[in-house]
Amino acid sequence: MRPMPRRTALRLPALLLAAPALGRAQGQARLLVVGGGFGGASAARFARTLAPEVAVTLVEPQPRFITCPYGNLVLGGLREMPAITHGYEGLVARGVRVVQDRAVGIDPVARRVRLGGGETLAYDRMILSPGIALRWNAIEGYDEAAAAAMPHAWIAGDGAQLRLLRRQLQAMPDGGVVALAIPPNPYRCPPGPYERISMIAHYLKRHKPRAKILALDAKERFSKQPLFQDAWRALYGAMVEWVPANVDGRVMRVEPRAGVLETELGTRHRADVANVIPPQSAAAIAIEAGLADATGWVPVDYRSFEAKAAPGIHVIGDANQAGAMPKSGFLANSTAKQAVASAVAALRGAPPPEPVYFNTCYSHAGEGYGISVVNIFRPNADGSAVAEVPASGGTSPRGDLPEQRRLEALYADGWYESITADMFS
Ligand SMILES: Cc1cc2nc3c(=O)[nH]c(=O)nc-3n(C[C@H](O)[C@H](O)[C@H](O)COP(=O)(O)OP(=O)(O)OC[C@H]3O[C@@H](n4cnc5c(N)ncnc54)[C@H](O)[C@@H]3O)c2cc1C
The missing domain is CATH 3.50.50.60 (FAD/NAD(P)-binding domain)
Incomplete structure (x- = not known):
């Protein structure tokens, strides 16, 4: 079994240290996930389910992830910080090696990532989901x-x-x-x-x-x-x-x-x-690695989310040039699955999966007052563009509809529970 880095190990409950964290067998394919937020945590968890034969490492500097979704409810007095704070124990229990560190350099040719703490990690495929920079x-x-x-x-x-x-x-x-x-x-x-x-x-x-x-x-x-x-x-x-x-x-x-x-x-x-x-713009690591263009965002092939500048690096979440798609946690989760499935297909020498992406953005306009917008997206045949599937989406109806608003606020709560479980449980 590979030793867990000391800093990470110290923060994990003893029970989890006994969990079956995977060591990497000789010749085992390596998926490296950089960024443990909506895109990265979703990708790491999904990879363990889809491809148990692949060794998954997740690099994230924060010991616990605080979600931006539902952060506004903390301002409104409807939630407290613990309700939007999530640990990585569930991923460790699933066999993800979680490294609490920051990626500071990417070499896409040698397929290596340098960490702030000095370690260098080699990968066969990388999922990069570092979010935004201001x-x-x-x-x-x-x-x-x-x-x-x-x-x-x-x-x-x-x-x-x-x-x-x-x-x-x-x-x-x-x-x-x-x-x-x-x-x-x-x-x-x-x-x-x-x-x-x-x-x-x-x-x-x-x-x-x-x-x-x-x-x-x-x-x-x-x-x-x-x-x-x-x-x-x-x-x-x-x-x-x-x-x-x-x-x-x-x-x-x-x-x-x-x-x-x-x-x-x-x-x-x-x-x-x-x-x-x-x-x-895209987070600093994506820009410093030369993956972004003059817009400050990373151009990708919308079928696999591989960066145009670096095959083998799938850039998901807010950091990519999302075209018609909004930069949302829901889409980061949905596209994480496509990126992982594409990376695993490439590792297995199999054809890439058929892509379709989902988004529902709920907002709380008041207490017990939810509204939403829904869209489904598909890329074109060569992956150069992505568009909304005609007539696939819509918003909540307008009007004095208190029961509808009440139900949508509950659906929003349900969405938050299920997406955070899909990332961290
Ligand atoms: C106020 C607010 C409300 C929102 N509400 C919603 C909502 O209701 N629904 C919805 O779908 N979306 C919502 N979003 C959007 C959502 O938060 C983002 O779209 C989502 O977080 C994008 O996921 P990501 O993986 O790209 O980035 P993040 O989730 O931010 O994750 C990026 C991670 O990468 C890490 N990282 C950065 N640099 C490095 C590095 N060099 N090495 C290693 N790790 C690194 C960061 O520490 C971070 O944990 C909201 C956003 C805000 C600000």
Whole structure:
């Protein structure tokens, strides 16, 4: 049996150390998964089920994974942090070697990955799902230091950003202003900022009813817009003001200490709490490995998710150029399965599987008030593009439908339970 790295071993309960962590037999194919979030954890778990003959290693720097999905509910006071925090014990029990470290260099020709702790891992196929990076200074003045005053809370990491935003909301005066800066497309989770507005409004309505939310948007339209706007009117009245790009919503500059957000036309908004969600790119490791193009995202073959620049590396989740597909946890999970099946087929010398991708994005617009959008996607024959299957999708119906909203909030809870089980159990 291969020894588990000491740092990982120390954090695992004794019971799990006795679990059948697979050593690699001579000649056994190696699947290396980098990133243990929605794409990576789903891939590692699925690989163990689909191809027990393959040795699976997962590299992830965080000891536990905090999900961005349902993070907004923590802001709303409807969940606490433990409810969105997940351990890797289930994957270890399934025979995944979990290495708590960060990939710092990829050599796609030699098929090796260098880790921050000094270890080098060789692979036959790699699944890379490192998520996003924030484009510091794309908004003038918004750099990593600024995020300590104006949190983004858009990458979960160790949870510090989400906790900071929640503390700021709790500390602000009644009658204060919460401003959000919302980025242009493409970015992680198209409906996420609007669910965040809703959950902050839910919190404020109960605790600071005279407060206002000013949502400054670099776009003119957004996901599930009529449904969100109906909900805001019905649940929060005049509390939420959404300012689109054509009404001077685009934030160009921030002054973190003064709490100022400045827009394209030079309007200066002072906020008691500022949640700045900046423009994004693929995570640093994907860019440094030369996998991304000038867009900052990784072009892939949509049948297998192999990076165009590096055969043998399947890039899934938010880091790839997703075409028509939104950057969602649901799709990271769905495409993880296709990427693993393609990688395993290649290792077995078998034909690749037939691709089809699913997405349902639920959002909570209030307590017991769920809305959703559903789509199914397929790539074209040569894998150069991916499109929605005609008439495959849709959104929740509009109207005064309290029972529908109540049920969709429950379906959303069910989705969260089942996808996190599909990643970590
Ligand atoms: C507020 C919010 C709400 C959301 N709500 C929903 C929702 O309701 N439904 C939905 O489907 N999606 C939702 N999303 C989107 C979802 O979180 C992402 O689409 C999903 O996390 C993408 O998965 P991923 O694997 O690409 O990245 P992640 O899940 O972020 O995982 C990336 C992992 O890679 C690790 N990593 C990074 N660099 C390295 C490295 N160099 N070496 C090793 N590991 C590395 C990171 O530590 C991280 O654990 C939401 C997002 C936000 C911000």
